[in-house]
Amino acid sequence: MFDAPSLIFAAAGLAVFAAALLPRLLMRAPVSMPMVFLGAGVVIFSLAEGLPSPDPVAHGEITLHLSEICVIVSLMGAGLALDRPLGRARWATTWRLLGIVMPLCLVGLTLLGLSVLGLSLAAALLVAAALAPTDPVLASEVQVAAPSEAQEDLDGEDEVRFGLTSEAGLNDGLAFPFVYLAIALSVVGTAPAAWLPHFTAVDVVWRIAIGCLAGFAVGKLLGRIFFRSPIDSIRMASHSEGFVALAATFLTYGITEMIEGYGFIAVFVCALTIRAGERTHGYHGVLH
Numbered sequence: 001m002f003d004a005p006s007l008i009f010a011a012a013g014l015a016v017f018a019a020a021l022l023p024r025l026l027m028r029a030p031v032s033m034p035m036v037f038l039g040a041g042v043v044i045f046s047l048a049e050g051l052p053s054p055d056p057v058a059h060g061e062i063t064l065h066l067s068e069i070c071v072i073v074s075l076m077g078a079g080l081a082l083d084r085p086l087g088r089a090r091w092a093t094t095w096r097l098l099g100i101v102m103p104l105c106l107v108g109l110t111l112l113g114l115s116v117l118g119l120s121l122a123a124a125l126l127v128a129a130a131l132a133p134t135d136p137v138l139a140s141e142v143q144v145a146a147p148s149e150a151q152e153d154l155d156g157e158d159e160v161r162f163g164l165t166s167e168a169g170l171n172d173g174l175a176f177p178f179v180y181l182a183i184a185l186s187v188v189g190t191a192p193a194a195w196l197p198h199f200t201a202v203d204v205v206w207r208i209a210i211g212c213l214a215g216f217a218v219g220k221l222l223g224r225i226f227f228r229s230p231i232d233s234i235r236m237a238s239h240s241e242g243f244v245a246l247a248a249t250f251l252t253y254g255i256t257e258m259i260e261g262y263g264f265i266a267v268f269v270c271a272l273t274i275r276a277g278e279r280t281h282g283y284h285g286v287l288h
Contacts (some may be wrong), residue, residue, distance in 0.1 A: 008051070011044060013139060033220060067252075071172060072267045076249040078169045079271020084162060093163035094170070102171055104130040106178060126182035132166060133171040171212055173265030177203040203261075210261030213271050218252045219273025226274065248274065 015037070023031045056063040084090050106128045107281050113124030180203040181195065190195040226244075249267055258264035 002288065011249070066129030071264065072253050073246070074171055075264060075267045076245055076271045078165050079268045082162070082166060082169075082272065082275065085276065086264070091166060093159060094166040097163055097167040098170060099175060102132055102174070103166075106175075113141050120186075122182045122186035125178060125185065129175045129178035129182060132187055133175045134168040169268040169271075170265065173268070174208070175264040176207070176262050176264070207262050208265060209259060210259055211256055211265030214256040214259065214261050215252055215266035216273050218248070218255065218266070219270035222248050222270070223274045223276075 018036070018040075022036060025075055026033060026036070036216040039205070041054065053059070097245070105124075108130055109128035110121075110124045113127050114121065117127075119125070119127065131255040177199065181199050184195040213215060248270060252266050253263040258261040
């Protein structure tokens with residue numbers, strides 16, 4: 001009765017409206033927005049005929065890049081939403097989650113894969129690296145709210161929500177070394193001499209450092225353009241152009257991946273740097 005393109009356009013329009021309305025409607029409901037969208041997708045593809053197959057395995061490239069977009073957009077939003085300035089003491093909860101809880105999760109999941117599922121060490125480590133990080137998309141249901149413009153709110157964030165938001169922003173990128181390690185173990189074996197030098201120098205030190213530096217550099221440049229450009233027509237904060245947050249996200253991710261850094265880390269660091277440039281400015285709410 002209806003052709004597939006018209007259904008896709010109509011569904012896309014409804015999805016955009018739903019994305020704007022559902023967070024408020026579901027605020028007190030025991031259902032999250034991803035659950036609603038997943039259920040709607042199941043219903044639509046079960047009832048409608050002629051739609052393209054939603055099988056992620058059959059469309060691996062599309063699935064990969066759509067997943068990347070979802071994650072990096074969520075990372076940018078998470079970084080912009082954090083009111084609390086970066087610091088060793090201020091972010092103590094985050095450092096404990098990343099330095100203690102996440103490694104314990106990696107070890108526990110790896111052992112579970114070895115003992116219960118009977119996986120090889122490489123396969124068990126790969127599963128652990130995929131499952132250990134907090135998903136920044138799904139965690140958005142329990143993250144901090146939109147950026148605040150009030151100075152008194154900068155240190156008043158709920159500690160649990162702050163910890164989940166900040167940890168979710170960094171742990172995806174920090175799990176990547178273990179993904180590369182799992183691949184290395186499957187290719188060169190488990191002897192440390194075969195994988196340890198490259199893992200330490202490239203997968204840990206180089207890629208993490210490049211991710212942090214690239215995110216900081218792009219964030220500094222964009223922060224200057226947004227808030228302190230001497231040319232008013234270029235100063236984005238004066239014109240409330242919120243869509244440039246997507247430009248910042250894609251630019252940071254693309255540049256970092258081109259120079260072999262961790263793009264997920266770079267996007268989150270870029271968002272933190274933009275926020276730090278003018279912490280209480282209302283434009284952060286527009287970008288978010």
